[in-house]
Amino acid sequence: MPWHSVGEFFAMGGYAPYVWGSFGACALAMSVEPWLLRHRRRQILRSLQRQRVADGVSVSWSPAHLESPR
């Protein structure tokens, strides 16, 4: 291991803002994207449900049904 202390690790030899900025930006982007996709999915499923209700189909239906392999 190239580090002698935790402080040394976080200091990154003086490059801390650049190194952690890069890793942080990637971590942030790669957490936000899946979250946005899940959020969008829920929106679509809700609107599908509304559409069904509007169509007058009264069977108990929940978005979860789209989860199950058909």
Add this chain to the structure above:
Amino acid sequence: MPRQHFRSFHYAAPATFYPLAGRLQPLFMALAVVLAAIGLWIGLLVAPTDAQQGEGYRIIFVHVPASWMSMFIYCVMAFWAAVGLAFNIRLAAMMASALAPTGALFAALSLLTGALWGKPMWGTWWVWDARLTSELILFFLYIGFIALQSAIDDPRRADKAGAILALVGVVNVPIIYFSVRWWNTLHQGASVSMTQSPSMARTMLWAMLVMALAFWMYSIAVALARVRNIILERERQTEWVRHAMA
């Protein structure tokens, strides 16, 4: 034989691909998380300090994977766009649309991490040199593809227009890749070359490759999640979505 032929197109139908993608997506995401953990461990805790760049070089472990993925995703996107255009397969066109935002994200991350690396090493966030400029063009190609598709209301026409843009833009990918050889540039040469033995320490190389693999698995996972959303939106009037209940 005709039956066999039919079989191979089985998953080309959105209705059959939708549940398959749903099963595969968490698998690829789990792989991405595990590989990223291993890659970060090697890259941050095992790989030695670089003789020239000190600890600053560690940006390579996110910069190179992001850059590779931005180019690779574009090729895959152009491939699916071409398949969709040539064989008129809706799912292929949907795959192309699903890949574009993730490709744009990686192009942006490549430019951002590159700027954060350029500042301490070259003394500047940005130079208009061949490598950086062609990567910026790649980012604009993704944005153009997304904008063009969202500007056209009819999805089938949007698919066709997007496919043509994606295919024309694919010439930019080899330009990015070979730019460091074709032109004088501040950017360092290829990190991994087919013809030469790697110029960096073995642990550095491993960390980079594992991180690249993690980014790859992540890309597959999010592309599958997005294509599922696209399928649901576009097929909302079809019987199978309306009667998706078992």
